[in-house]
Amino acid sequence: MAPALEVTELAVEFGDGAGRFRAVDDVSLSVADGGALGLVGESGCGKSITLRAVMGLLPTGARVVGGRVLAGGTELPLAGSGVRAARRRRVAMVFQDPSSGLNPVMRVGAQVAEAPRSVLGLSRRRARARALELLAMCGVPDPERRARAYPHQLSGGTRQRVMIAIALSSDPRILLCDEPTTALDVTIQAQILRLLHDLRERMGLAIVFVTHSLAVVGELCDSLAVMYAGRIVEIGATRQVLDRPGHPYTLGLLRSAVDLDSPVAEPVSIPGLLHDPLHRPSGCPFHPRCWLAGPECSVTDVQLEAIGAGRRSACLHHERLGEAASRG
Amino acid sequence: MRLLAVSGLDVQPDVAAGRRRPFVRRAFSSRSLLAGLCIVASVTTLAALAPVIVRYGPNQQNPFHGMEGPSAAHWLGTDELGRDVWSRVLYAGRTDLVVGFLAVLFPFGFGTLLGIAAGYFGGVVETVTMRLVDVIIAFPFYVLVVALVFIIGPGIRGIYIAIALTDWVVYARMARTQALVVRELDWVTAARSGGLSHARVLWRHILPNTISQAIVYVMSDIVYVLLAVVTLGYLGLGIQPPTPDWGSMISDGQSFLSTNLWISTIPGIPIVLTGLGLSLVADGLTDVLRPP
Numbered sequence: 150m151a152p153a154l155e156v157t158e159l160a161v162e163f164g165d166g167a168g169r170f171r172a173v174d175d176v177s178l179s180v181a182d183g184g185a186l187g188l189v190g191e192s193g194c195g196k197s198i199t200l201r202a203v204m205g206l207l208p209t210g211a212r213v214v215g216g217r218v219l220a221g222g223t224e225l226p227l228a229g230s231g232v233r234a235a236r237r238r239r240v241a242m243v244f245q246d247p248s249s250g251l252n253p254v255m256r257v258g259a260q261v262a263e264a265p266r267s268v269l270g271l272s273r274r275r276a277r278a279r280a281l282e283l284l285a286m287c288g289v290p291d292p293e294r295r296a297r298a299y300p301h302q303l304s305g306g307t308r309q310r311v312m313i314a315i316a317l318s319s320d321p322r323i324l325l326c327d328e329p330t331t332a333l334d335v336t337i338q339a340q341i342l343r344l345l346h347d348l349r350e351r352m353g354l355a356i357v358f359v360t361h362s363l364a365v366v367g368e369l370c371d372s373l374a375v376m377y378a379g380r381i382v383e384i385g386a387t388r389q390v391l392d393r394p395g396h397p398y399t400l401g402l403l404r405s406a407v408d409l410d411s412p413v414a415e416p417v418s419i420p421g422l423l424h425d426p427l428h429r430p431s432g433c434p435f436h437p438r439c440w441l442a443g444p445e446c447s448v449t450d451v452q453l454e455a456i457g458a459g460r461r462s463a464c465l466h467h468e469r470l471g472e473a474a475s476r477g
Numbered sequence: 478m479r480l481l482a483v484s485g486l487d488v489q490p491d492v493a494a495g496r497r498r499p500f501v502r503r504a505f506s507s508r509s510l511l512a513g514l515c516i517v518a519s520v521t522t523l524a525a526l527a528p529v530i531v532r533y534g535p536n537q538q539n540p541f542h543g544m545e546g547p548s549a550a551h552w553l554g555t556d557e558l559g560r561d562v563w564s565r566v567l568y569a570g571r572t573d574l575v576v577g578f579l580a581v582l583f584p585f586g587f588g589t590l591l592g593i594a595a596g597y598f599g600g601v602v603e604t605v606t607m608r609l610v611d612v613i614i615a616f617p618f619y620v621l622v623v624a625l626v627f628i629i630g631p632g633i634r635g636i637y638i639a640i641a642l643t644d645w646v647v648y649a650r651m652a653r654t655q656a657l658v659v660r661e662l663d664w665v666t667a668a669r670s671g672g673l674s675h676a677r678v679l680w681r682h683i684l685p686n687t688i689s690q691a692i693v694y695v696m697s698d699i700v701y702v703l704l705a706v707v708t709l710g711y712l713g714l715g716i717q718p719p720t721p722d723w724g725s726m727i728s729d730g731q732s733f734l735s736t737n738l739w740i741s742t743i744p745g746i747p748i749v750l751t752g753l754g755l756s757l758v759a760d761g762l763t764d765v766l767r768p769p
Contacts, residue, residue: 204670208661209599237672244663252664254685260664263681264671312667319671 151222153355154180154203154240154323159216161195161202163426170426172198172211174379178357180323180372185349185356187366187387189402190376193423196359199376200325203357204242205232220323237268241321245328247308251300257311258284258296264319283314288344306337313344323355324348330365342369363406367391375399378423378434381453385460395462397439397470433463441466503765510761516754520747524570533561535568535721544737556730556740566744569721574751576633576716577703580640581695587641588648589691593683595649596656597675607653610646618643622705623714631714640702647698648691655687689766696759700752707748723748 161173173195180186188196201207203218205227213227220239226232244250252260258280266276277296284292287310300308309329316324326345330338346369348354358370366373366387373391374384375398383396394400401419421438424430430437436446446465453461464470504510523530533551539559547554553562595606613621625639659665660683668678709715710724718725723744730740 206666206670233669233672236670240670242667242670244667246663250663250667252668252682252686255681263668263673263677267674267677268672315667315671 151219152179153182153184153221154178154357155219156199156203157217157219159199159202159218160214161198161207161211162214163211168427170429171214172379172426173202176216176376176379176381178374178381178384180355180357182322182355183349183353184372185345185358185370187370187373188357188359188376189361189363189366189373191361191402191423193426194376195379196376197327200242200327200357200359202227204240204325205236206242238320238322240323240325241316241319242325242327243309243313243316243329246332247305247312248300248332250312251308251315253300256297256299257303261296261311261314261318264315268319280314280318283318284311286348287311287314287317288340289314305333306340309333309337309341310344313341313348317348317352321354323357326356326358328360329358331360331362338365339368345369363391363402375402378426378429380434380463382435382463383461384453385457389457389460394470395456395460395467396435396464397441397466398435400470401438433465441469504761507761507764509757510765513754513757513759513761516750517758520570520751520754521574524567524574527564527567527571531561531564531567533564535565536560536719537564544733544740546737547739553743554737554739556726557733562726562740562743565721565726566723566747569723569726569744570747572633572716572720573703573706573723576636576706577699577751580637580702580706581644581698583637583641584644584698585648585691585695588645589652589684589688591645592649592652593656593679593687596653597660597679597683603653606649610649613643613646614650618701619705619708623709623712626709626714631709632717636706636709636715640705644698644702647694651690651694652687655690656683659683659686689762692766693759693762696755696762700755703748703751 156176156178159173159176160171163170163172176195176199178186178188178199188199190196198207198211202211202213203225205225207213207228216227218225218227220236223235223239225235225239251257258277261283262276262280265271265279266273269276271279281292281296284296289295289307289310295303295307295311300311303311313329324345329345330341333341342365345356345358349356356369358366360366370387372385373387374381375390375396376382377398383390383394383399385395390399391403394403398419401417404417405419406416419438420440424434424437430447432445432447432449433439433442433451436442439446441464443466449465451463451465453463456462456467537560539555541559542551542555543557543559545551545555545559551561551563553566556562556565591606595603621643622636622639625642626635629635629638665678665682668682706715707722707724707727710722711728713725713728715724716722726744727741730737730744734741
């Protein structure tokens with residue numbers, strides 16, 4: 150059976166002439182029905198752009214220059230007039246900021262009922278019933294009352310639940326989440342993650358979850374892709390990647406996070422900064438910041454290579470990472 | 478490595494119950510809105526009730542009592558033809574206010590819709606609209622209106638057409654700027670990604686979030702249009718005699734400015750009052766319509 154979502158060799162470019170650069174380069178992903186993939190990386194690594202390209206909602210100035218996106222075996226156009234129609238009932242997106250994700254002058258119930266009414270063609274009454282059902286399903290307490298509220302009358306967590314309800318209102322099979330928990334405090338974050346987990350199990354939704362937090366991925370996702378400078382540098386099963394990183398960047402991300410089990414261990418930051426997108430380093434783009442890098446790293450054009458069952462890494466020295474990790 | 482504890486948490490989110498006061502209550506708490514509405518309502522009521530209030534017809538001449546100062550019989554005096562100024566001022570209000578309010582409706586609706594469409598779609602729609610706007614805006618408003626009325630022919634019809642052709646550009650520009658901001662917001666992207674049609678996104682998501690500025694501007698615009706109508710009347714291109722009109726009253730009275738001051742000044746008072754009232758309403762509406 151075809152995977153719920155399959156992205157192959159996606160490439161997105163920004164700018165023109167001398168200011169032209171690739172924000173997403175050769176990204177391939179695959180998510181099964183009921184599966185969840187975490188897409189992790191620091192700000193500016195292209196993870197959100199990847200999602201938006203899949204959704205067909207690239208910001209002005211960005212364009213897809215290569216690659217294909219298939220949903221359940223059907224090709225989704227990446228640009229042009231058929232973009233939105235092709236995604237109806239297939240893909241939906243949840244956004245990061247619950248304060249700007251809802252229309253401030255419309256009651257939230259009406260916003261949830263909108264897609265069932267105009268996209269799925271339900272009657273006004275049934276769309277309303279469907280909206281209440283969705284709100285309840287997303288854990289909005291007292292949906293009857295909340296449906297009549299305006300967004301500013303709801304808390305951040307409830308707003309995020311409403312946004313998920315809106316995303317689900319068009320009956321998608323794939324849910325793209327663009328850091329939906331980043332703007333929330335930790336307890337609410339945990340509830341939203343649990344909700345997404347439930348939805349995934351109950352409805353067989355495929356989820357792509359963009360975040361910069363490995364902790365969140367560890368809770369929700371069964372597979373994990375780490376992006377750096379527009380490319381995937383490591384991909385594999387979440388447990389394995391987190392336990393034994395196959396790329397120094399992944400290890401760097403892990404070390405820079407706070408570990409609840411050993412609170413004494415100080416978070417270690419990754420040295421240096423993400424390079425200017427117009428001046429990409431030669432060879433492996435991570436080599437200027439990498440402690441494992443040798444002279445060969447700045448000349449070899451690194452590619453994702455299999456490094457174990459279902460795991461791939463774009464590091465020439467991934468074997469040395471095990472010892473480095475245990476030493477460090 | 479345990480990174481985040483999720484299990485065992487089952488706290489219901491704290492839902493902020495902070496309700497916004499209903500629109501009417503907010504409106505009544507704005508002093509300038511209330512004051513403005515009172516002024517506009519008084520002027521409008523007086524104009525509407527003109528036939529009940531006055532004792533003389535607006536065009537009823539009395540050659541034996543021309544140019545008389547205020548008296549018990551003629552509260553605001555009479556003009557050179559012996560017509561009652563109080564009666565004429567009220568009747569002129571009926572014409573001028575109606576023309577002012579009606580003339581802005583088309584520019585408001587058409588300009589706003591075209592503007593949000595331009596901002597939302599971009600591309601050719603935007604380029605064509607905005608270049609047209611640039612061309613029209615390059616001319617001073619009055620010059621264009623006067624020229625158009627002159628071409629179309631003086632009178633109420635000419636005023637409506639001239640205002641309709643020129644005034645929409647202000648709304649279009651304003652709405653486009655707002656739409657440019659709103660269309661980038663997540664909820665619009667979310668609505669689009671949910672598969673809603675362009676028409677629906679424009680109508681339900683963009684328009685309600687851009688309209689408030691246009692509504693506020695309508696109030697000031699009525700004043701501008703009113704002034705334009707009055708100016709046209711003054712120039713003899715506006716509402717044609719014998720229908721009374723504030724502008725032509727001022728114009729007719731100006732030859733007697735040194736001897737009979739009131740004939741020209743009195744029609745100016747309702748213009749000032751209406752302008753003041755509408756400006757106050759606009760001011761109050763800005764506060765009341767401001768999004769939470």
